Amino acid sequence: MKYILLIVPIISLFLGCSSEPEVPKKVESEAKVLFKSLPKTHLLKSTFDDLPDWHEEDYNEALSNFLNSCQTEKTKNIYKELCKEAKYTKSAKIFMQRKFLPYEINTKNGDEKGLLTGYYEPELRGSLKKTKKYKYPIYSTPKDLIIVDLSSIYPHLKNYRLRGKVKGNKLVPYDTRKESSSKHVPADIICYTDSKIDLFFLEIQGSGRVKLTNEKTIFIGYDNQNGHKYRAIGRYLVKIGALKSDEVSLQSIRKWLEENPSRVDEVLHYNKSVVYFKQREQSASGSLGLCLTPERSIAVDRRYIPLGSMLYLNADVEDQNVSKIVLAQDTGGAIKGAIRADMFLGYGKDAMEVAGKLKSPLKLWILLPKNKKATNI
Structure with missing residues (x-):
């Protein structure tokens, strides 16, 4: 597991969690179920055209990483039948656009600034x-x-x-x-x-x-x-x-x-x-127990983002704009907030150099199963 889990004082445990969580607004039924216990996370329904450089993505690589994450119960619980369907799709891009909907991640006040950092092995x-x-x-x-x-x-x-x-x-x-x-x-x-x-x-x-x-x-x-x-x-x-x-x-x-x-x-x-x-027995693995994939695996704050979920991020890495599909496969005590991610950058000195300096504004979308009643793309 990446990093350090947080201690929660016993008083705040009882005082800070006493009210019933409210279901986030502006979300489809699948998102309501997922985020029922995450009341601080607010989602805004988007389209794939809203995602920067979406049409430039390497969909086959992204789908391969999604299938790898589907080995875990947490990812299966979120995406259910889509984990099975992904094995037989002929077009990764069409599968993504027909089966998922992007939701922009934010907080109740909508004033949180996103941050992307990096880590390495x-x-x-x-x-x-x-x-x-x-x-x-x-x-x-x-x-x-x-x-x-x-x-x-x-x-x-x-x-x-x-x-x-x-x-x-x-x-x-x-x-x-x-x-x-x-x-x-x-x-x-x-x-x-x-x-x-x-x-x-x-x-x-x-x-x-x-x-x-x-x-x-x-x-x-x-x-x-x-x-x-x-x-x-x-x-x-x-x-x-x-x-x-x-x-x-x-x-x-x-x-x-x-x-x-x-x-x-x-x-x-x-x-x-x-x-x-x-x-x-293996190299770097995250909270899901899977080997982490450089630049495709991120650590998140699971108080806001479900572990095992698929996301789309937009940030600058080494003065280059990076927009890609990533998997929430890790967590960490230093990762706090809804629009917050720590990207795994791999092993070695090059990865260390990038990770040590990476600190970029971030935008995040979560890709959730499309409501079956919704119109097809």
Whole structure:
């Protein structure tokens, strides 16, 4: 799973979700069912001609990715019979236009500005044994981490989890990043790496690969999180005057940390959240458990957008306008809002360079099954 899930204070859980969700307006019956539990998302019915560069899309590639996503229950639940029909279509473009309708995504007030960022699959250096060089552990989920699911009692809280540990007869917050660094963590260690900075960025990306001293490569991915809210260290560097707000990027943050080794812990501890991993058999995979497809897989805020859904985005990437069909196959605590997406850009230095600097205005449409009663295109 990409990134870090958010802790939700128990008081806000009960006060902030007390009213019945209202069904968004201006949507077809299928959209009403889907967005019944997502009252903050408002949809505006559109046409394919409203989508920038729609007729320039690579429909065959988009359809292939849709079929891949249809392996998961979440996508099947949204698109039902369309997942089966897609296997036998002779024209990907005609299938898309006859079977789907685009809805522009917005919020109640319609004033949210969209944002597209990027992420990638990093490669770390590591060892299965702790040495003077390889001394920073990559932890699996701690054995004393407790996860509380309240959805069986409060169905409207199904997207929230409480995380902590038992102390005496109380559930208390789990250790912060700073607290964990100074005490024993009751968890298995997957391997050790030689850079706490690289390890921190691995947590931000959510998955990666580790090249071991024996020349073997292992894949690791998100498994859990300590329950503390994600806080961006770039914001902290701006606050202390280390960087200007328009200078913040993965590259600038890394450069500052490497040039100020005595303050690395201070900055990293600003983010109290810690991610725990598990070893995987394949490269980067998202919340749906599928291998992510570069520039076709995005992470979204599932409070606003259903995981597994197909979307159309329009943004600028490296000064080039990008308009394409993407799949919501991942999530992340740093991804907040309705018109918000984080695009998976692949593996390697090139992907890292683009991901580290990508910050573009974004427009999003969700492609939903067309109402059978609606007129055909």
